[in-house]
Amino acid sequence: MAGIDPSLVRSLPLFQKLNEDELKNLLSRAMLRRVPVGEAVFEQGQPATQFFLLLHGRLKVTQVTADGQQIIVRVVHPGDIFGFAKALQRTDYPGTPTAAAESLVICWPTESWDILIEQIPHLAVNAMQTIGQRLQEAHTRLREMATEEVEPRLAHAVLRLIKQAGKKESAGIRIDFPISRQDLAEMTGTTLHTVSRILSAWEAQGLVIGGRRKLLVCDTAALGVIAEKSSASK
Amino acid sequence: MAGIDPSLVRSLPLFQKLNEDELKNLLSRAMLRRVPVGEAVFEQGQPATQFFLLLHGRLKVTQVTADGQQIIVRVVHPGDIFGFAKALQRTDYPGTPTAAAESLVICWPTESWDILIEQIPHLAVNAMQTIGQRLQEAHTRLREMATEEVEPRLAHAVLRLIKQAGKKESAGIRIDFPISRQDLAEMTGTTLHTVSRILSAWEAQGLVIGGRRKLLVCDTAALGVIAEKSSASK
DNA sequence: CGTATTCTTGACTTATATCAATGTCGGTGG
């Protein structure tokens, strides 16, 4: 039951430096779980009983405000750990990770966190770097939200997705999981209407090719120019 | 020279669980530095040769965009560690911490980070929790920026400052360091004009008392109401 | 006291949200 094949995770950077025994120990405490499209791994506000690693698929982490508005805080990619509230000194989960595509996650009970950190100090360093990178991304997005208008912001968001989940195709680079205009709106702090308008404009210029929950970027360089376009340029 | 009196830091939560020897070891590698008002501890983009702890005073951490726009990413309060780029897997500093008030910081060479973490595992856990909390705050602000209009956003920012740096006075709670309208604008992603207008309105309602680089909150509860006011309420 | 910041306030402009209607894709079941 708790026997997860080490080969499943061996290639992940997080585990690269662990030896066979350490890895076995780690996996012996874990469970595998399949998450179908549209289902949440856990819900915002629930007590944090487990922490996770995404093996396969794609999760969008949302937070809802008191009045029901939703934003996408980040996207979880294969190899990312998530839901480790313990490290954030929380007892409940701060957001809801929903499967945008069929996903496969490894789960550990929260109690294992301290033990694992103790036994595998490298894990702590790694986890800290992970959080550090997320903090940086959050600050970057914060700066974008504060200083940029919608179009450059959207361009930045798309370029980030391309970097994190880009898949080369003949006509360009595709965002390799289903993503709606609404999703993009919730990532950039705007409305799906505005996203739709901008994407239409980009498509007319041949920068991207859209589709129902699909996006293919043809001209990354041009998007980069739009992303850096300052509002002072008028 | 490198002899910093342990009593200076003994009261800080970060060091509470260390014994006398560990603390001495930690401080033996450190240096004390005074930072006058307006001066930066280090500059964004510089190689990260040291990491820091704020003992006394107040720092505002800014990031500048390519086109010169500035935002305040966060405020550093006494007892906070900052500039530990090493943990964020960076070689340069991501922002510039400037003294809003006369400040006193402890500096360690970056090389000490690994050694200290090794010797004092508790420090790693603590540091991780610190970053975790910052990540949460960043996500909260991101959500506010995306879903709220300026007035509630400003209310949230002021309430946060009150909680982190509030000092009780007879007429209310004062933000205990010099903060300009411009600063508030850079924290909330708006302009000093808009901040000024809103603060004037609040003052007319008796919620706050403003001043040159000063702010005193009289009615925290009313601010809380404004902060939660959804834009759907019209 | 004068000079430099910081702050206030008004008039105008604009980006983007909101409101509203219609179009299109793709899966499901008849």
Next chain:
DNA sequence: CCACCGACATTGATATAAGTCAAGAATACG
């Protein structure tokens, strides 16, 4: 297999929050 339905997307018209432009007043400091 085709028709239908619901989810997703497009597009136009209008409204508005907040930015920009501009001028002046208040405060602190040397």
